[in-house]
Amino acid sequence: MxxxxxxxxxxxxxxxxxxxxxxxxxxxxxxxxxxxxxxxxxxxxxxxxxxxxxxxxxxxxxxxxxxxxxxxxxxxxxxxxxxxxxxxxxxxxxxxxxxxxxxxxxxxxxxxxxxxxxxxxxxxVRSPSLAPRPAVAPPPEDGAVAAGAPFSAAMPQAHASVRGAGATAGEGHMFNLSFDLPLREARDAFERMYFEHHLGREGGSMTRVAEKTGLERTHLYRKLKQLGVEPGKLAKKNQ
Structure with a gap:
């Protein structure tokens, strides 16, 4: 920083x-x-x-x-x-x-x-003007979130409204996404978790998230606003 x-x-x-x-x-x-x-x-x-x-x-x-x-x-x-x-x-x-x-x-x-x-x-100038980005520890294999784990590991359980049948995602994450939800709600819920996951892993950096997700930054900003995701709060939570 x-x-x-x-x-x-x-x-x-x-x-x-x-x-x-x-x-x-x-x-x-x-x-x-x-x-x-x-x-x-x-x-x-x-x-x-x-x-x-x-x-x-x-x-x-x-x-x-x-x-x-x-x-x-x-x-x-x-x-x-x-x-x-x-x-x-x-x-x-x-x-x-x-x-x-x-x-x-x-x-x-x-x-x-x-x-x-x-x-x-x-x-x-030899000075620590930029702090190193904190390393993101992988989540436990059984899907449980350890105490003090980074936000990206805790993220799948952050939304109480998204629950029901389990759908396994990459990197060992278990997303409890209900297939009983209407398609639009299920899609929004998945996208919200998807972007919060990447924001958590990348320390809130919009540049790196844009690269990871393949979206242009302007499109990414609009998408996050539409989903109600606040990058600034996620970055602070992950520090």
């Missing part, structure tokens, strides 16, 4: 980036202007900063210059803007920005840029 500071004067952008990056397991701090960003930086260097260029008080490039001048540019900074020129992007890179993202930001570009920034931070 990394500590990421998101600086943007648009509330919608802040909330969207916070939701996406929180789903990836990161701790997010929000700032709506340069002053709040200064205060956040004064409390300690985050592992990564996503910094908007156009803001009402002080623009992002000026703030970047301040941090460089004062020796505070010790973390990777990714600039964001929907109106910046190529010259602005080049200037920000010259000052010390690692990357530049143009709004609206595509999700895959965002995640790739963030991962590259965190990798760069690990290479240049």
């Amino acid at each position: 990394a500590n990421i500071l998101v600086v943007d004067d648009e509330m919608g952008i802040r909330e969207l980036l916070s939701e996406i990056l929180s789903d990836e397991g990161h701790a997010i701090q929000l700032a709506e202007n340069a002053q709040q960003a200064r205060e956040a930086r004064a409390q300690g260097a985050p592992d990564l900063v996503l910094l908007d260029i156009w803001m009402p008080d002080t623009d992002g490039v000026t703030l970047l210059k301040e941090w460089q001048r004062d020796g505070l540019l010790t973390m990777p900074v990714i600039m964001m803007s929907g109106h910046a020129t190529i010259d602005t992007a080049v200037e920000a890179t010259r000052i010390g920005a690692l990357n530049f993202l143009e709004k609206p930001i595509a999700m895959q570009k965002l995640l790739k840029a963030v991962q590259a920034g965190l990798t760069r931070a690990q290479e240049t």
Whole structure:
């Protein structure tokens, strides 16, 4: 898990980036202007900063210059803007920005840029910015859930409404799915358990779950919302 500071004067952008990056397991701090960003930086260097260029008080490039001048540019900074020129992007890179993202930001570009920034931070600063993902222990062979077992092992018994005849799934899990349910309810119940299983195993990472299930992230988000599955809660429960 990394500590990421998101600086943007648009509330919608802040909330969207916070939701996406929180789903990836990161701790997010929000700032709506340069002053709040200064205060956040004064409390300690985050592992990564996503910094908007156009803001009402002080623009992002000026703030970047301040941090460089004062020796505070010790973390990777990714600039964001929907109106910046190529010259602005080049200037920000010259000052010390690692990357530049143009709004609206595509999700895959965002995640790739963030991962590259965190990798760069690990290479240049020897600090535990990313915590190792907890190992997922296999469930007991008899289907019982041991005390303290990870959420993925306990998941098949999480829904009291899904019960009845047993249907065996892969990896030794026993899903108590009733064949007496209407088809739509039975399908939703299975899909809910299926996605919760993968979210539990992958530590709540939407990127890895999308790869495992073969779904695009946007489709996966819609599916989870439809099923009432909350990745953030599952990730916290699995930590």
